[in-house]
Amino acid sequence: MTIVLTPYLSNGVQKLKVEPQPPPPPPRGLFPAAHDEHVHAIRCLAQLRSKDKPIEKYIYLSALKNTDEHMFYRLCLAYMEEFTPIIYTPTVGDACLQHSHIFRRPEGLYISIKDKGNIGSILRAWPKREQARISVVTDGSRILGLGDLGVNGMPISIGKLSLYIAGAGIRPSSTIPICLDLGTNNEKFLKDPLYLGLRQKRVSDEVMTDFMEEFMAEMVKTFPKLLVQFEDFSTEHAFYYLDSFRHRYPVFNDDVQGTGAVVLSGFLNAAKLSSAASGRPLTSHRILFLGAGSAGVGVAMQLMSFFKLQGLSEEDARSRIYLVDSQGLIYDSRGPMAEHKKYFSRTDYQGPPITNLVEVIKYVKPTALLGLSTIKGAFNQDVVELMAALNPRPIIFPLSNPVRLSECEFQEAVDWTQGRVLFASGSPFPETEFQGKLLHPGQGNNMYIFPGLGLGCILCQASTVTDSMVEASSLGLADSLTQDERDHDLLYPRLERIREISSFIAMRVVRKAQEEGVDRLTDLRRLSDDELLKLVTTKMWTA
Ligand SMILES: NC(=O)c1ccc[n+]([C@@H]2O[C@H](COP(=O)([O-])OP(=O)(O)OC[C@H]3O[C@@H](n4cnc5c(N)ncnc54)[C@H](O)[C@@H]3O)[C@@H](O)[C@H]2O)c1
Numbered sequence: 001m002t003i004v005l006t007p008y009l010s011n012g013v014q015k016l017k018v019e020p021q022p023p024p025p026p027p028r029g030l031f032p033a034a035h036d037e038h039v040h041a042i043r044c045l046a047q048l049r050s051k052d053k054p055i056e057k058y059i060y061l062s063a064l065k066n067t068d069e070h071m072f073y074r075l076c077l078a079y080m081e082e083f084t085p086i087i088y089t090p091t092v093g094d095a096c097l098q099h100s101h102i103f104r105r106p107e108g109l110y111i112s113i114k115d116k117g118n119i120g121s122i123l124r125a126w127p128k129r130e131q132a133r134i135s136v137v138t139d140g141s142r143i144l145g146l147g148d149l150g151v152n153g154m155p156i157s158i159g160k161l162s163l164y165i166a167g168a169g170i171r172p173s174s175t176i177p178i179c180l181d182l183g184t185n186n187e188k189f190l191k192d193p194l195y196l197g198l199r200q201k202r203v204s205d206e207v208m209t210d211f212m213e214e215f216m217a218e219m220v221k222t223f224p225k226l227l228v229q230f231e232d233f234s235t236e237h238a239f240y241y242l243d244s245f246r247h248r249y250p251v252f253n254d255d256v257q258g259t260g261a262v263v264l265s266g267f268l269n270a271a272k273l274s275s276a277a278s279g280r281p282l283t284s285h286r287i288l289f290l291g292a293g294s295a296g297v298g299v300a301m302q303l304m305s306f307f308k309l310q311g312l313s314e315e316d317a318r319s320r321i322y323l324v325d326s327q328g329l330i331y332d333s334r335g336p337m338a339e340h341k342k343y344f345s346r347t348d349y350q351g352p353p354i355t356n357l358v359e360v361i362k363y364v365k366p367t368a369l370l371g372l373s374t375i376k377g378a379f380n381q382d383v384v385e386l387m388a389a390l391n392p393r394p395i396i397f398p399l400s401n402p403v404r405l406s407e408c409e410f411q412e413a414v415d416w417t418q419g420r421v422l423f424a425s426g427s428p429f430p431e432t433e434f435q436g437k438l439l440h441p442g443q444g445n446n447m448y449i450f451p452g453l454g455l456g457c458i459l460c461q462a463s464t465v466t467d468s469m470v471e472a473s474s475l476g477l478a479d480s481l482t483q484d485e486r487d488h489d490l491l492y493p494r495l496e497r498i499r500e501i502s503s504f505i506a507m508r509v510v511r512k513a514q515e516e517g518v519d520r521l522t523d524l525r526r527l528s529d530d531e532l533l534k535l536v537t538t539k540m541w542t543a
């Protein structure tokens with residue numbers, strides 16, 4: 001008997017050769033006579049689908065990955081739309097909350113402040129260290145919108161790396177999930193007898209910076225070909241360590257740069273559809289952000305490129321972007337503010353604070369409303385209806401994760417705009433019908449970017465990750481939509497094509513690294529685009 005695995009290739013730019021490798025034969029006698037890999041795939045899927053709760057599915061898949069890595073990744077790639085909400089957002093959020101209770105076995109490195117002075121010896125004990133190419137590193141201080149989860153942040157690093165393996169064909173043995181334990185301010189965890197981390201408050205910024213300096217120096221010494229992805233650091237630290245390491249080491253911050261790139265890409269596609277409906281030029285868009293943390297400001301910075309690509313000056317581009325935080329519209333005369341908010345602080349408003357979102361929208365008259373606030377339901381009916389009154393096709397992106405913190409649901413956005421919304425959310429929502437037409441929500445999640453961006457950096461051994469390389473990943477994603485996807489008004493390509501998309505993005509990233517002279521492996525320069533794309537796809541690991 002054979003099962004048909006959902007095909008993940010379409011008529012895109014490049015056919016991938018990803019025939020599953022036959023697994024090594026099992027030792028004789030350990031499996032019954034009728035054991036067959038194809039039937040076993042059906043058995044594994046049936047076991048997965050028999051679990052009621054998403055967290056039980058997560059635990060099952062985590063065990064499957066440990067016992068039969070090939071089966072796990074083969075199924076993951078074939079059933080991408082079913083698997084990602086379990087191994088990644090939103091269920092990975094529950095896995096983080098419960099990590100200390102559901103922990104079974106080590107799956108990555110925990111490095112604590114007590115290891116200061118000896119970090120190198122811990123890293124050197126990692127098996128197959130010469131194969132290491134990509135590490136996702138979190139300090140657990142801002143996991144999704146769930147706050148400080150301390151060492152319970154580890155599943156985020158594991159989940160992101162599973163997508164690197166499934167989505168970009170990175171070899172599993174080349175990945176290192178890391179969770180840094182610098183204490184936690186989560187009182188509930190500090191009192192939980194099962195909590196796996198240090199029972200102490202977070203260390204001071206000064207102590208943390210000394211630790212981070214040693215950590216990064218030892219990482220590059222131990223793993224010379226490693227790219228480091230910073231993930232879910234609290235906002236101030238996210239910006240600080242990105243700035244402090246990005247010119248010295250191959251690092252990027254997924255929440256700032258990966259999110260910026262994925263949203264720019266979806267926005268490029270949405271703005272064209274919105275402008276086509278309104279008849280107003282692309283330069284006339286005005287973007288309002290609810291949330292001004294690492295993600296909000298990271299996306300705002302990246303959306304500057306949208307206006308610059310239309311020929312606007314930096315000043316004019318900046319004037320099209322408005323930020324709202326927990327105290328309302330951000331403007332200079334409001335008073336002191338965090339450093340990362342200053343660039344977008346308005347100088348053209350001097351009145352009393354505007355704290356109500358409806359009032360802010362009446363003042364700004366935005367064409368696009370983006371949520372990175374962690375405030376569930378912040379885009380309520382009044383807000384969405386006002387956006388629909390101002391725009392024939394309003395752009396509404398509730399990007400907060402996990403799904404229960406989303407600023408609004410897809411169904412609500414569709415109902416309150418009579419099906420006119422151009423929608424993308426951080427976590428997945430089901431499709432819905434409006435007046436007989438099937439409408440598809442976009443998923444504006446950095447999972448579309450980091451696998452391809454990382455693969456490109458790894459293949460050309462980039463010494464640093466430049467802004468232009470991040471922008472190239474975004475434009476690559478926007479360009480990767482097929483005609484069929486565009487005909488359906490999709491803002492992002494179908495997830496089942498993730499490998500095809502990742503290879504296209506990686507090719508664009510390598511080209512940009514070459515232009516900028518940060519590719520340490522210069523041999524790839526002589527390849528044509530087609531040859532490079534082929535090389536990228538043939539380098540992908542297949543389960
Ligand atoms: N879709 C994606 O790919 C993606 C990527 C990164 C982050 N995120 C999500 O974005 C969210 C924010 O992440 P972050 O790192 O910027 O967090 P953060 O805590 O640094 O930022 C939250 C921001 O929201 C603002 N805020 C809080 N309450 C508010 C309120 N009542 N009204 C208005 N603003 C309010 C805060 O002032 C702050 O500026 C998280 O849910 C995260 O999961 C999504």
Ligand SMILES: O=C(O)C[C@H](O)C(=O)O
Pocket residue numbers: 088089143144145232254255400401426445446447
């Ligand atoms: O992890 C995700 O799903 C996206 C993003 O990195 C986040 O922090 O929310």
Ligand SMILES: [Mg+2]
Pocket residue numbers: 144231232254255
């Ligand atoms: Mg994140």
